[in-house]
Amino acid sequence: MQKPIMAVTGDETAATGDMPTYQIPAPTTGLPQGVVMAASPGSLHSPQQLAEEATRKRELRLMKNREAAKECRRRKKEYVKCLESRVAVLEVQNKKLIEELETLRDICSPKAD
DNA sequence: TCTCGACGTCGTCACGCTAA
DNA sequence: TTAGCGTGACGACGTCGAGA
Numbered sequence: 325m326q327k328p329i330m331a332v333t334g335d336e337t338a339a340t341g342d343m344p345t346y347q348i349p350a351p352t353t354g355l356p357q358g359v360v361m362a363a364s365p366g367s368l369h370s371p372q373q374l375a376e377e378a379t380r381k382r383e384l385r386l387m388k389n390r391e392a393a394k395e396c397r398r399r400k401k402e403y404v405k406c407l408e409s410r411v412a413v414l415e416v417q418n419k420k421l422i423e424e425l426e427t428l429r430d431i432c433s434p435k436a437d
Numbered sequence: 438t439c440t441c442g443a444c445g446t447c448g449t450c451a452c453g454c455t456a457a
Numbered sequence: 458t459t460a461g462c463g464t465g466a467c468g469a470c471g472t473c474g475a476g477a
Contacts, residue, residue, distance in 0.1 A: 390448060396464055
């Protein structure tokens with residue numbers, strides 16, 4: 325199952341420059357319960373132990389990545405929400421400016437008659 | 438009731454970036 | 458150079474509404 329070429333663009337920041345990638349204060353990254361820290365590498369010798377260590381490392385990595393993906397998605401959602409509310413604000417602002425422009429035009433335009 | 442497509446969520450893999 | 462992290466992409470799965 326090969327993936328196609330990845331299009332990594334980093335577009336989150338490139339587009340506007342004023343909105344760093346999902347820059348929201350991250351919660352404390354405590355590991356979920358059940359995570360056991362590694363035994364000291366010096367104590368592993370037999371192939372069996374090495375295999376167990378590799379498995380353990382992989383499971384730890386998967387667990388961390390699972391959590392990282394959740395956090396990443398949470399931040400992304402928040403970021404999108406933030407953008408949406410910004411759009412709403414800007415639309416209101418735009419509307420007001422257009423109205424103001426019309427008012428000024430009315431005031432400044434020479435009378436027809 | 439069944440089927441189907443759209444949509445959302447989750448876990449995993451792959452890859453780029455960065456700090457040590 | 459390497460380990461660890463963040464994130465895009467993918468596939469699997471569940472849910473929901475529409476149409477037969």
